[in-house]
Amino acid sequence: MSKAFASQADLADKKITFQQLSPHCWAYTAEGDPNSGVIIGEKFIMVSDCTATPAMARDLIARIREVSDKPIKYVLLTHYHAVRVLGASAYFAEGASEIIASQGTYELIVERGKEDMQSEMERFPRLFRNAESVPGLTWPTLVIAGGDPMRGEAPGKLVVDLGGVKVQIWSPGPGHTRGDTIAWVEEEKVLFSGDLVEFEAGVYTGDAQLEEWPATLQALRALGAEAIVPGRGEAMRGAADVNRALDYTQLWVETLYRCGKEAAAANMDLKAAMAHTRKSMDPIFGQVFIYEHCLPFDVSRAFDEARGIKNPRIWTAERDQDMWTALQA
Ligand SMILES: [Zn+2]
Numbered sequence: 001m002s003k004a005f006a007s008q009a010d011l012a013d014k015k016i017t018f019q020q021l022s023p024h025c026w027a028y029t030a031e032g033d034p035n036s037g038v039i040i041g042e043k044f045i046m047v048s049d050c051t052a053t054p055a056m057a058r059d060l061i062a063r064i065r066e067v068s069d070k071p072i073k074y075v076l077l078t079h080y081h082a083v084r085v086l087g088a089s090a091y092f093a094e095g096a097s098e099i100i101a102s103q104g105t106y107e108l109i110v111e112r113g114k115e116d117m118q119s120e121m122e123r124f125p126r127l128f129r130n131a132e133s134v135p136g137l138t139w140p141t142l143v144i145a146g147g148d149p150m151r152g153e154a155p156g157k158l159v160v161d162l163g164g165v166k167v168q169i170w171s172p173g174p175g176h177t178r179g180d181t182i183a184w185v186e187e188e189k190v191l192f193s194g195d196l197v198e199f200e201a202g203v204y205t206g207d208a209q210l211e212e213w214p215a216t217l218q219a220l221r222a223l224g225a226e227a228i229v230p231g232r233g234e235a236m237r238g239a240a241d242v243n244r245a246l247d248y249t250q251l252w253v254e255t256l257y258r259c260g261k262e263a264a265a266a267n268m269d270l271k272a273a274m275a276h277t278r279k280s281m282d283p284i285f286g287q288v289f290i291y292e293h294c295l296p297f298d299v300s301r302a303f304d305e306a307r308g309i310k311n312p313r314i315w316t317a318e319r320d321q322d323m324w325t326a327l328q329a
Contacts (some may be wrong), residue, residue: 002278002314006036011022011316012088012126013124013126014030014031014032014033014142015030015031015323016028016029016030016032016059016063017029017234017235017305018060018241019066019235021188021190021227021229021235021237022185022188022189022190022227023165023188023190024035024039024040024041024162024164024165024185024228025038025039025040025185025188025190025192025227026038026039026040026064026067027229027235028060028063029229029233029234029235030201031108031289032200032201032232032233032234032289033048033127033288033289034049034051034052034083034084034127034232034280035195035229035230035231035232035235036048036049036050036051036060036084036229037049037183037192037229038060038064039162039165039167039183040064040067040070040162040165040234041070041161041162041163041165042070042162042163042164042165043070043162043163043259044070044071044072044073044074044095044162044163045064045068045070045071045073045074045162045184046072046074046075046076046086046160046162046167047060047064047072047074047075047076047091047227048076048078048183048192048194048229049076049077049078049084049085049086049192049231050075050077050084050085050087050090050091050138051083051084051086051087051202052063052082052083052084052086052087052120052124052127053086053087053127053128053130053131053133053134054086054087054088054090054130054133054134054135055087055090055091055129055130055133055161056087056127056130057087057088057090057091058090060087061091061094062089062257063085064198065077066221069093071095071096072091072094072095072096073095073096073097073098074096074098074162075088075091075096075098075099075100075181075183076087076101076169076183076192077099077100077101077105077138077140077181078105078180078181078182078183078192078193078194078195078231079105079108079176079177079179079180079181079194079195080101080108080109080112080113080116080177080179080228081120081177081207082113082116082117082120082121082193083120083124083127084194084195084231085138086117086134086137086138088138088246089133089134089135089138097138097141098141098142099138099140099141099142100140100141100142100143100144100158100160100181101140101142101143101144101179101181102143102156102170102171102179102180102181102206102282103143103145103146103156103179104171104177104178104179104180105140105141105142105177105179105180105181106140106143106179107179108177108207109137109138109139109140109277111178111314112314112315113137113315114137114187115314115315115317116314117134117137117314117323118317119315119316119317119320120318122320123270123293123320124325133151142158142159143157144169144171144181147280154172155170155171155172156171157170157235158170159164162314165187165188165257166185166186167183167184167185168183168184168185168186169181169182169183169184170182170184171322172196172216172219172220173212173215173219174209174212174213174215174216174217175196175208175209175212175213175216175217175253176194176195176196176203176204176205176207176208176213176231177195177207177208177209178209178316180194180195180196180216181194182194182196182220184223184225188226188227188228189223189225189226189227190225190227190228191220191223191225191227191228191229191242192228192229193220193228193229193230193231194231195215195231195232196213196217196220196249197220197228197230197231197245197246197249198230198232198233198245198248198252199230199232199233199234199236199244199245199249200233200234200248200288200289201230201232201233201288201290201307202232202285202289202290202291202293202294202295203252203253203256203294203298204251204254204290204294204297204300205252205294205297205298205301205302206294206297206300206301206312206315207301207312207315208253208301208312209270209310209312210253210256210257210260210301210302210304210305211257211305213250213253214250214254216255217246217249217250217253220245220246221246221322224239225239225242226238226242227237227242228242228245230245230249231246232289234289234290252281252285255280255281256277256281256283256298256299256302257302257305257306259273259276259277259279259280259299259302260273260277260299260301260302260303260304260306261300261302261306262276263276263277263306265306266301268303269326270299270300270303270323270327271326271327273298273299273302273303273327274295274299274327277295277298277299278295281295296323296324296327297315297323300323
């Protein structure tokens with residue numbers, strides 16, 4: 001790439017926090033890097049999102065082993081993005097036998113998983129520092145049937161009993177991608193949202209369904225969660241702080257998409273759409289983690305969706321470069 005994306009120069013290690021939120025639920029967070037959730041039952045453990053590489057996953061496994069020796073039987077992929085799924089193979093040595101994803105996520109891996117892996121590896125050299133430990137794409141072994149909301153299908157729901165704690169898994173609606181799932185531990189009111197919710201970090205929307213995302217956030221709000229592990233940013237405890245994270249994400253999505261629609265209505269080009277969007281986004285979000293990284297992809301998608309492109313165009317390493325060139329022109 002002729003000129004670096006913001007994330008390619010972002011090489012400083014993050015401080016990792018592994019904290020208990022409720023009797024069975026834990027958050028593994030890293031200052032704006034992709035988070036994971038851990039649910040520890042009396043028989044089995046589930047990990048929700050499994051880091052970018054097996055080498056990174058081994059750090060998360062080491063934290064888990066400080067508090068439990070149960071098998072990590074289940075790995076949940078909240079969606080298909082490489083930074084969250086390519087660490088999955090590390091869990092096979094820890095007893096993992098089920099990799100869970102929605103039908104929508106499975107279809108996205110088939111359609112664009114390879115391209116996504118390649119472009120994300122180039123975008124995030126820090127997260128893919130040990131890329132040679134990735135054996136290839138991560139394929140789910142347990143696909144939650146049906147439930148592509150873009151086709152008006154009712155969402156399938158999976159309930160996994162880990163022993164003394166049950167995890168509900170389903171797709172609450174389109175948003176960050178068209179296949180996002182959440183994990184919900186109702187008895188403890190803990191929500192593992194994946195990238196549908198972020199807090200004080202960039203909200204990547206390069207593959208998003210921006211029009212529908214606010215309604216999906218409303219569905220999450222209706223759960224009445226008392227703790228949340230967002231996709232990026234610190235874990236939040238207490239209903240008020242959970243709502244702060246939902247509000248933060250909603251404001252990002254709505255502001256971005258409004259700007260995209262204004263840019264499309266005014267027949268701007270991508271570079272002008274970017275400048276127009278910055279006027280609204282920079283003052284509110286300019287200081288958060290990976291803001292500068294997310295913005296070009298976000299503006300591209302908002303501009304596309306506003307111009308009627310319903311299915312997000314596939315990002316490839318070449319398209320990343322083309323976009324960068326268009327913004328520099
Ligand atoms: Zn994502």
